[in-house]
Amino acid sequence: MKTAIQIILTIAILTLGYLCWESIQKPVRFKAALKTRQEKVIDRLQGIRKAQRAYKSLYGKFTGSFDTLINFVETDSLPLVRMEGRLTDSMIAEGMTELKALKLGIIKRDTSFIAVKDSLFGTNFIADSLRFIPFTKDKEFEMAATSLETASGVEVPVFEAKVHNDIFLNGLDRQLIFNLNEEAEAYEKYPGLKVGSLTEANNSAGNWE
Known part of the structure; x- marks a missing residue:
């Protein structure tokens, strides 16, 4: 009986130790994966911004269509x-x-x-990749373009491309993603990554900058 109790206690101690270790390592792993995914998504959004600015330099406006933007880059x-x-x-x-x-x-x-x-990108760049969100199965960024009227009555072209945390972080710990979204919303920030804005002329800034 004494031996059985010792075995049970040993298993309980090992289990508790593992749970404590895992509770520490889970957010560490999440933070590392979050950084990796954010870097890739930001790089793609910066590519979209680069193409949009070039498009505007020729046509005086941004485009809300990936087909149009990709054709512009290609041809x-x-x-x-x-x-x-x-x-x-x-x-x-x-x-x-x-x-x-x-x-x-x-x-x-x-x-x-x-x-x-x-x-802008180099000869071997695959222009169609601009539309796709890294770490997803061919999911596309949300993108739109419009124009805003300034206080002085001037029409300013704007665009926005974005992706929610739930999409590009899919597969990671759901509770930690939920916490990340809650924190962003508490500060009235977009719970994801985006470049540009449809509500303000922000010079196509990214919300990570």
Whole structure:
């Protein structure tokens, strides 16, 4: 009987020790996985922002369509302006402007075009990957674009791309994801990662910045 009790106590102690160790390690593992996933998602969102800004530079607005954005990256080109010659300090002191210098041929501008994909991402970049959320099975970011009117009556193009924590953290500890969402909502923040905003002109900032 005494031996049986000792065995039971030993098992109970080992079990309790494991549970204590696991209670410490669970949030540590979650934090490490969270960081890895956030980094990958942020990198993808930064790619979307880069493509959107290039699109706006040509068309004066953002797009809410991934099909349009991906086609732009795959097939469109960006102007590359090269300038030859320069204004000296003495020329500037005498009132010479860049416009005058261009007319006089003192400086010259040469415009060429470079593929968007090559310019922004590199030749081997797969443009269609922009739409997909890392660590998911082909789930896509939410993306939309519109324009906002400023206090002075100026229309400002804006866009937003985002993903909720529940989606890109799926498979991790559900209670810890819930806690993360609760914390964000308590501070009136979006419980996930996003770039840009449809409610304010924030220069396409990411909510991680």
